[in-house]
Amino acid sequence: MAANFFEIMERLDRRWIYLTVFVALSIPFFIPIPLRIEVMPECKDLHERIEEIKQQNEKDPDNAKIVLISISWSANVQAECWPQHEAIAEHCLQIGVPFAAFSFISPEGPQFGEYVLDSIKRRWEGIKDEDFNSDDEELREKLAPLKRRYDRMGKNWREIQYGVEYVNWGYKYMDLAALMTMISDLYGIFPEDYKGAPLQDFPMMKQVKGFVDCALIVEITGSGTLLTWVMYVTPQSGSDLAFACTGVMAPEAYPYFKSKQIIGLLSGMDGAAQYEKLVGIKARGRKGMESQNLAHLWVILMVILGNLSFLYKRKKDRDDSKK
Template identity: 30%
Template sequence: MKATFEKLMLLDRRWVFLALAVVGVASYSLKDFQVPILVTNESRQIFAAIDELEEGATIFLSIDYDPNSLAELHPMTYAIMEHAFRRGVRIVITSLSTNGPGMADEAIRAIADSVRIDREYNGVMYPGREVVNGVDYAFLGYKPYPAIVILAMGQDFRIPFPADYYGTPLEELPLMENVRNLSSTECVIVITGTNIADMWLAYGQARQGFPLAFGLTGVSTAQYYPYLNSGQLFGLLGGMLGAAEYEQLADNPGLALDGMRVQLFLHWTIIIFIVIGNVGFFVTRKRRGAGGNV
């Protein structure tokens, strides 16, 4: 027994990587295996904020992430955008991350294609329709130095963004007629995996007081929970789980819900490795005597 653990303690870590890859691919192929998702209050709040809006209302969505975070954050963007467009809610979109415009442009095109098709969500039939640039959404594009851009957007969108991403002056976009600044929108939803979230809290919410919600990568989720308790955030989507919760609430299964099956199996695999590693550590330490450490 002890000899086995001693061998395990010296196991090349690449066997662990291989095991995770095998379990990941195998569990991915179990398409019929559904994982139940318990929806948290902080995810429900974001869904409700959009679901309860009148048709024609405007929200602000900031797509502040690069391709390295798209695994967790793209499903959130897709789910929120599709939900808003289906409900007739209009969106002002920006990207305060360098590669964000590509992410936003890709999401807008994909969702515009999807909204053309008749679909039923939560028992309500939504007929397909065209999503029109400048009417249903305005994509303002990217500007560097997020703190300065957020402060400027608090005054007027036209200061940092004289024209939208496609070069049309904001004055010529029907959507922007009555939308001057961040406070003119019903709520601000920021999807990011970086410290841009801090800037939105300090230079946006604290200064302007608009309702703010975050969609964050798993790595940064835990550190923003205190802002929920203090009321600085009204909702929070955490990593792929948060995206899956939103997809479930919107009755629109996508990549996040599909990925939760693999999350389940891979988490169990990692837990098993952690248990084996800890038991092995204590068993081999006893054998080496009270001095213990390697």
């Protein structure tokens, strides 16, 4: 019986593996799996840095700095990069750190920047004002991070003030020289935002001359764009750099986190889920982790089964040759 099973496993058609992975990925869509997300230092550090920027801006409002999100992701990697983008944008909006978004490698980037904000707005629409002061302690605790926005803005907390809280610079094809120009002269490259309005006229952009006025640059990507920032831009602009990337790109980024050339690192959907936990939301990251969790376990199980059948076959071959 067992022998038969291992023989089948050894000859297993790859399409069966595809099918079972599909099932493992789909189960959490119907049966939610409660998961406890552990927040790792590389995620915590990024969260703390944005909180610090808030405090610095409060102390010195005349010299307020912004966070810049570089959208180097597109449709293909949206499963991992969208939740990262959403969690970081949500954090900035919650505490009132102005942030800008732009793209230099993904023409669709600015469009996705808008979709992400729409998604945040849609999620907020499901929250009633009275929920912030609800008798339900659990609900109050859950909404505590967002309450900071409610306390600051009152009834209009659902409206994202374009130009004050957030600006979308748009996309421009650029080479290294153009990106380096933006360190001190942003408006030479981006005179207008993505809709064609003069960028310098927006209140939050008044004190921004270039990357030098971005306290933190968050590169969200599925590509190898990290070196461009680490080598050429941030050492010159003096900005901190955080890297949010697809899971597969993360190993390449760890050396830079260790050497403090990047101050925060979100790795794939797991990184997004950790950040979501810190900002008190359950969006695409934490929901997606349920599927990823099960699929990972399934792959581990398949690898173990594959090895057992391999060992069985090797033993059988040896026995046969002895005979």
